[in-house]
Amino acid sequence: MMSRFQNIINNETPVLVDFFAEWCGPCQTMAPILKQVKNEMGEDLIILKVDVDKNNKLATSFGIRTVPTLKLFKSGKEVWSGSGIYPVSALKHLIKQHTSK
Numbered sequence: 001m002m003s004r005f006q007n008i009i010n011n012e013t014p015v016l017v018d019f020f021a022e023w024c025g026p027c028q029t030m031a032p033i034l035k036q037v038k039n040e041m042g043e044d045l046i047i048l049k050v051d052v053d054k055n056n057k058l059a060t061s062f063g064i065r066t067v068p069t070l071k072l073f074k075s076g077k078e079v080w081s082g083s084g085i086y087p088v089s090a091l092k093h094l095i096k097q098h099t100s101k
Helices: 002-009 025-044 056-061 090-098
Strands: 015-020 044-053 069-074 077-083
Touching: 002 015, 002 044, 015 025, 025 044, 025 090, 069 090, 077 090
Parallel strands: 015 044
Antiparallel strands: 015 069, 069 077
16 A cells, blocks of 8 residues: 555645544545545545555554544645645645645
């Protein structure tokens, strides 16, 4: 998973990683929000969902302590990170703010 993950986040297209857990209520709240963000941003964003229970090593390597935690990568570099629930408009604003050249 780690090398595949690395390949994905090294993309020129911004990658929003959603570290989540199946049992997490706020994570379930974020799912349709992320879907809407993806629908609205289309090709300008890749969303990668990482189940922390199934990918514990990966989550640990990124210091994930709470779910949901979102991390935004551009060309392999982490440009933003946050935990909790974000509305669609705030999330889109954060993504554009941290990835526009």
